[in-house]
Amino acid sequence: MYPLKFNPILKSTIWGGEKIIPFKHLATEQAQVGESWEISNVPGDESVVANGTDAGKNLSDMVKEYKGALVGESNYQRFGDNFPLLIKFIDACDDLSIQVHPDDELARKRHNSMGKTEMWYVIDNAGGKAHLRSGLKKKITPDEYAAMIADNTICDALADYTVQPGDVFFLPAGRIHSIGAGCFIAEIQQTSNVTYRIYDFNRKDKNGNTRELHTELSKDAIDYTVEEDYRTSYTPEQNKPIELVTCPYFTTSVYDLTENMTMDYSELDSFVIYICMEGSCTVTDNEGHSLEIQAGESILFPATTKEVNVTVNEHVKFLETYV
Structure with missing residues (x-):
């Protein structure tokens, strides 16, 4: 795939x-x-x-x-x-x-x-x-x-x-x-x-x-519980994964990259989705399939994907999510 x-x-x-x-x-x-x-x-x-x-x-x-x-x-x-x-x-x-x-x-x-x-x-x-x-x-x-x-x-x-x-x-x-x-x-x-x-x-x-x-x-x-702050707190940082949400239904991280990065999914038993919000990059899987993804696009990697190389075109920001 x-x-x-x-x-x-x-x-x-x-x-x-x-x-x-x-x-x-x-x-x-x-x-x-x-x-x-x-x-x-x-x-x-x-x-x-x-x-x-x-x-x-x-x-x-x-x-x-x-x-x-x-x-x-x-x-x-x-x-x-x-x-x-x-x-x-x-x-x-x-x-x-x-x-x-x-x-x-x-x-x-x-x-x-x-x-x-x-x-x-x-x-x-x-x-x-x-x-x-x-x-x-x-x-x-x-x-x-x-x-x-x-x-x-x-x-x-x-x-x-x-x-x-x-x-x-x-x-x-x-x-x-x-x-x-x-x-x-x-x-x-x-x-x-x-x-x-x-x-x-x-x-x-x-x-x-x-x-x-x-x-x-x-x-x-409705859940009638009252919390002090419903906004998710995190510290933005470039060139590393920043986990935003993990729950039984999905785990989501944000990547803000100015450098190329290799993602290791060899231990993950799930599809992975990238949702691109800024910039662009080329993604290449372990079988040599390559696609360019730019702001406004989403891409689905099948669960058979073991590794993804992200080649950045100056800058890219995307969400990564999986189950």
């Missing part, structure tokens, strides 16, 4: 901006692209391979064909034919609705789905104006939560952050959150499309209708 690129799945939204198309160097007139699904196995939105002998196959076909050779033997035993991660770029020109996602147990019981634990890496912040919400800043009960939805005061209970490029937020299932206006982020999450909409600022569509809220469903899904 060889390193895989996929055709992006572009989604125009009412809150979408205009950053994704130039960021990804795409030739399309599609407007208000709020999301680029980089690597997806969500039913109906399966990514299609863009390069090599497997070009034209979707990710679902690839997992069924290559099994553990693609995802790792332990991952295949755990997830079967379901690729476990969904990778996105998100560009928010307006505030998204306030949401929460169920954990595995609740999602399985209610929706026959995996839960959704996720993380955000802030790429751009609209010149310092971007903000997001993550977690509760004061203790409330489920009944108080429902009352705050009803009287439009739920935002008073949420931690609100002005964000900078490089900020990281880990969002375990159950944590209330919302991407705010001006955020341009990379998102890594479990493969799940189950979202409970908590609050939508009473916005109305063109027909004057408000969107459905899932107040009762979300009451049982």
